Amino acid sequence: MQLSSHSTAPQTDVNHRILEAAQRLFARQGFEKTTTRQLAEAAEIAEGTLFRHFENKKAILVAVVTQGWSEMLTDLLTHLSEMGSYRSIAKLMRERMLTLPKQADLMRVCFMEAQFHPELRDRIQAEIISKMTSVVEAFIQTGIERGTYRDLNPQVVARVFLGMFMIAGFSQDTLMDEDPSPGFQREMAETLADIFLNGILTQPAIQKQPEI
Amino acid sequence: MQLSSHSTAPQTDVNHRILEAAQRLFARQGFEKTTTRQLAEAAEIAEGTLFRHFENKKAILVAVVTQGWSEMLTDLLTHLSEMGSYRSIAKLMRERMLTLPKQADLMRVCFMEAQFHPELRDRIQAEIISKMTSVVEAFIQTGIERGTYRDLNPQVVARVFLGMFMIAGFSQDTLMDEDPSPGFQREMAETLADIFLNGILTQPAIQKQPEI
Amino acid sequence: MQLSSHSTAPQTDVNHRILEAAQRLFARQGFEKTTTRQLAEAAEIAEGTLFRHFENKKAILVAVVTQGWSEMLTDLLTHLSEMGSYRSIAKLMRERMLTLPKQADLMRVCFMEAQFHPELRDRIQAEIISKMTSVVEAFIQTGIERGTYRDLNPQVVARVFLGMFMIAGFSQDTLMDEDPSPGFQREMAETLADIFLNGILTQPAIQKQPEI
Amino acid sequence: MQLSSHSTAPQTDVNHRILEAAQRLFARQGFEKTTTRQLAEAAEIAEGTLFRHFENKKAILVAVVTQGWSEMLTDLLTHLSEMGSYRSIAKLMRERMLTLPKQADLMRVCFMEAQFHPELRDRIQAEIISKMTSVVEAFIQTGIERGTYRDLNPQVVARVFLGMFMIAGFSQDTLMDEDPSPGFQREMAETLADIFLNGILTQPAIQKQPEI
DNA sequence: GATGAATGAGTATTCATTCAT
DNA sequence: CATGAATGAATACTCATTCAT
Numbered sequence: 001m002q003l004s005s006h007s008t009a010p011q012t013d014v015n016h017r018i019l020e021a022a023q024r025l026f027a028r029q030g031f032e033k034t035t036t037r038q039l040a041e042a043a044e045i046a047e048g049t050l051f052r053h054f055e056n057k058k059a060i061l062v063a064v065v066t067q068g069w070s071e072m073l074t075d076l077l078t079h080l081s082e083m084g085s086y087r088s089i090a091k092l093m094r095e096r097m098l099t100l101p102k103q104a105d106l107m108r109v110c111f112m113e114a115q116f117h118p119e120l121r122d123r124i125q126a127e128i129i130s131k132m133t134s135v136v137e138a139f140i141q142t143g144i145e146r147g148t149y150r151d152l153n154p155q156v157v158a159r160v161f162l163g164m165f166m167i168a169g170f171s172q173d174t175l176m177d178e179d180p181s182p183g184f185q186r187e188m189a190e191t192l193a194d195i196f197l198n199g200i201l202t203q204p205a206i207q208k209q210p211e212i
Numbered sequence: 213m214q215l216s217s218h219s220t221a222p223q224t225d226v227n228h229r230i231l232e233a234a235q236r237l238f239a240r241q242g243f244e245k246t247t248t249r250q251l252a253e254a255a256e257i258a259e260g261t262l263f264r265h266f267e268n269k270k271a272i273l274v275a276v277v278t279q280g281w282s283e284m285l286t287d288l289l290t291h292l293s294e295m296g297s298y299r300s301i302a303k304l305m306r307e308r309m310l311t312l313p314k315q316a317d318l319m320r321v322c323f324m325e326a327q328f329h330p331e332l333r334d335r336i337q338a339e340i341i342s343k344m345t346s347v348v349e350a351f352i353q354t355g356i357e358r359g360t361y362r363d364l365n366p367q368v369v370a371r372v373f374l375g376m377f378m379i380a381g382f383s384q385d386t387l388m389d390e391d392p393s394p395g396f397q398r399e400m401a402e403t404l405a406d407i408f409l410n411g412i413l414t415q416p417a418i419q420k421q422p423e424i
Numbered sequence: 425m426q427l428s429s430h431s432t433a434p435q436t437d438v439n440h441r442i443l444e445a446a447q448r449l450f451a452r453q454g455f456e457k458t459t460t461r462q463l464a465e466a467a468e469i470a471e472g473t474l475f476r477h478f479e480n481k482k483a484i485l486v487a488v489v490t491q492g493w494s495e496m497l498t499d500l501l502t503h504l505s506e507m508g509s510y511r512s513i514a515k516l517m518r519e520r521m522l523t524l525p526k527q528a529d530l531m532r533v534c535f536m537e538a539q540f541h542p543e544l545r546d547r548i549q550a551e552i553i554s555k556m557t558s559v560v561e562a563f564i565q566t567g568i569e570r571g572t573y574r575d576l577n578p579q580v581v582a583r584v585f586l587g588m589f590m591i592a593g594f595s596q597d598t599l600m601d602e603d604p605s606p607g608f609q610r611e612m613a614e615t616l617a618d619i620f621l622n623g624i625l626t627q628p629a630i631q632k633q634p635e636i
Numbered sequence: 637m638q639l640s641s642h643s644t645a646p647q648t649d650v651n652h653r654i655l656e657a658a659q660r661l662f663a664r665q666g667f668e669k670t671t672t673r674q675l676a677e678a679a680e681i682a683e684g685t686l687f688r689h690f691e692n693k694k695a696i697l698v699a700v701v702t703q704g705w706s707e708m709l710t711d712l713l714t715h716l717s718e719m720g721s722y723r724s725i726a727k728l729m730r731e732r733m734l735t736l737p738k739q740a741d742l743m744r745v746c747f748m749e750a751q752f753h754p755e756l757r758d759r760i761q762a763e764i765i766s767k768m769t770s771v772v773e774a775f776i777q778t779g780i781e782r783g784t785y786r787d788l789n790p791q792v793v794a795r796v797f798l799g800m801f802m803i804a805g806f807s808q809d810t811l812m813d814e815d816p817s818p819g820f821q822r823e824m825a826e827t828l829a830d831i832f833l834n835g836i837l838t839q840p841a842i843q844k845q846p847e848i
Numbered sequence: 849g850a851t852g853a854a855t856g857a858g859t860a861t862t863c864a865t866t867c868a869t
Numbered sequence: 870c871a872t873g874a875a876t877g878a879a880t881a882c883t884c885a886t887t888c889a890t
Binding site for chain 1: 240241242244245320323324327328362364365368369371372375376378379382383396399400403404406407408409410411412416
């Protein structure tokens with residue numbers, strides 16, 4: 001590990017620095033308005049070096065986005081598989097939503113640019129969204145079969161579930177009038193989860209946050 | 213009408229053609245990637261003419277977005293005020309969501325670009341979002357007071373309500389794996405409305421679409 | 425006169441207003457940086473009207489400049505012919521230099537733009553400068569013959585004489601460090617005239633301003 | 637020299653080529669009418685390269701002008717300090733004026749553009765003109781104290797002195813009717829110097845060019 | 849492999865000029 | 870004749886990409 005780092009680490013390191021810089025800058029200013037010069041400066045490398053690591057600017061975008069989604073996918077799967085009760089899905093949502101701001105940057109990049117870069121969108125949909133939805137779909141399906149969830153189309157519910165995270169993500173900067181205080185942010189996440197859970201349960205848990 | 217169009221029509225007409233072209237192009241390719249040359253071609257005018265009608269490229273964006281949102285706001289207020297029962301809010305959502313694709317272009321433009329143009333975001337939030345949320349908020353508040361809706365924070369619920377439209381809007385091109393068939397689209401809208409309604413009602417209407 | 429003014433006066437009036445505006449604007453901002461829109465606004469006419477009175481923008485420049493020089497030429501000739509003593513040439517210079525600021529705008533336009541518009545320069549030189557120099561030349565020549573002026577080449581002295589006005593004209597905005605107070609301005613004009621006179625007289629009038 | 641040029645020369649070289657091209661083109665066509673494309677072509681570089689070396693087109697102007705004036709200032713100071721007799725100032729003028737055509741381009745650029753670019757004018761006045769005038773002023777002052785020069789305001793005389801160079805510079809293309817033969821040019825310089833000297837001396841040296 | 853100077857196609861914007869009204 | 874909306878060529882400047890060192 002330490003020995004091999006001589007040759008591989010710098011490689012990986014530079015790559016990593018580029019992606020980190022890119023995620024930050026793309027989120028802040030959008031893909032088009034971020035220049036390769038800025039990217040290079042932020043990653044503390046020369047402008048030309050960018051093109052030794054990525055074929056072109058768009059390749060950096062693709063890398064940033066797919067990498068980020070992969071993390072989200074893994075994260076979601078891990079937590080979903082660890083979940084005991086089907087009624088605790090609200091808890092999962094609440095937690096994920098509150099850790100979301102870290103990834104909100106990425107989501108924004110993703111939704112923004114996916115619109116305009118077909119190959120990026122296709123890739124995200126093929127590699128990530130479809131996997132996510134099918135995992136969530138299976139989860140919902142089981143809940144329905146057990147009689148915990150109402151008899152809705154699991155495909156659709158899965159998408160609504162994922163959509164909820166979008167709301168949470170975007171609500172910060174677009175849906176809010178200026179002041180997204182942490183308290184309000186938290187309440188938003190909780191209510192969102194609560195409405196969703198009550199919306200799909202056969203025997204609603206009326207009160208907010210009924211389970212830990 | 214036809215006679216008086218002599219003097220006023222050209223002005224208005226060109227303005228209108230520019231905005232229409234802009235909405236289409238911005239939605240398709242984003243603001244940055246849309247060139248003024250394309251804009252002019254699409255509006256069938258000379259490039260220079262753009263700048264007789266709008267000071268800037270960005271002024272076109274602002275015009276497109278605020279005009280579009282205004283229409284949405286009016287539309288929402290009209291339908292909300294016409295609504296008889298508080299349980300029919302799902303119906304409103306379904307209908308609005310299905311007529312949404314027409315305005316989906318606009319929404320996309322809006323959410324995309326608002327991120328990067330503070331003055332645009334401020335304007336949207338001040339003129340539109342805050343009005344929308346406060347109207348919806350009042351509506352929810354009344355529902356809660358009448359005991360129809362659960363005792364949730366109306367501010368938050370209003371935002372969730374508006375967020376639902378976002379999901380519907382974006383689900384088409386981002387959340388879907390390729391095939392947003394009209395049938396699926398419709399089911400998405402219905403389920404979204406259904407989950408939301410059941411999520412907030414005190415006495416859930418369990419079955420989907422219980423009222424026309 | 426009054427009757428005919430119906431048709432001719434407006435013509436002349438508009439023409440005059442254009443030239444006045446042009447002189448002011450060209451002097452202030454230069455020819456290139458003055459737009460036809462500004463010209464039209466300043467003359468209080470429509471932009472298109474400019475081109476009914478002048479074939480193009482440069483024609484306005486040519487008109488401004490030749491008209492202005494003509495006035496200067498006339499002015500110079502009048503005063504030169506009225507001059508009694510050859511020793512009072514300094515008086516002429518002083519007076520002309522002090523009334524110069526009015527025409528400084530024009531001079532600036534002239535010297536600036538003549539550089540870059542050969543046809544303008546040729547015209548000025550043919551119609552104005554050569555006339556001016558030959559008139560002054562004759563005057564100097566006579567002074568020399570009478571023994572009042574030193575035996576210098578009258579051609580050259582004439583040009584030096586005219587050049588002195590340039591110094592006076594430009595000294596205001598270019599040769600001065602910020603503060604061309606009227607007092608200093610006046611002293612400049614007087615000293616300039618004084619040095620010139622003493623420089624060409626056979627029997628110098630040593631003291632400054634020896635004659636009224 | 638040849639070896640070390642590897643790393644430093646290109647930088648300096650390109651910069652130098654740009655300034656040289658700029659001086660030539662600005663003088664010939666003026667600042668506004670010179671396009672960056674022309675500038676690049678004349679300097680034999682790509683248009684974009686201009687902007688790696690200068691922030692703006694105007695920055696090129698400023699560089700051209702200040703560099704040129706600095707050379708003139710140095711030149712003047714050198715010769716002034718080397719001067720033995722106060723009566724030989726005419727000699728200095730004659731010499732400087734005849735080597736002037738080389739710098740006439742620059743002077744023209746300078747006087748033209750200083751009119752319209754306040755920051756340029758301020759810079760020239762602060763860094764160059766005021767230094768020049770104060771040096772010349774001191775020289776004149778001494779001449780007056782020694783009784784060689786007449787008792788005139790040294791500040792003003794200094795400006796007249798510098799203005800004389802302007803006449804010489806501009807006389808070539810503006811004050812002359814077409815034919816500035818070298819002979820005439822030389823006579824102009826000599827007469828100018830002669831008139832100035834006789835104009836300020838207490839005991840005039842009547843004949844032209846009385847000292848070497 | 850890393851660098852960063854050079855590139856030149858591409859951008860938003862301006863403006864003299866035209867021409868239908 | 871006057872108007873001013875429309876024009877489109879031309880402009881300064883940007884930036885992803887290349888390549889000699």
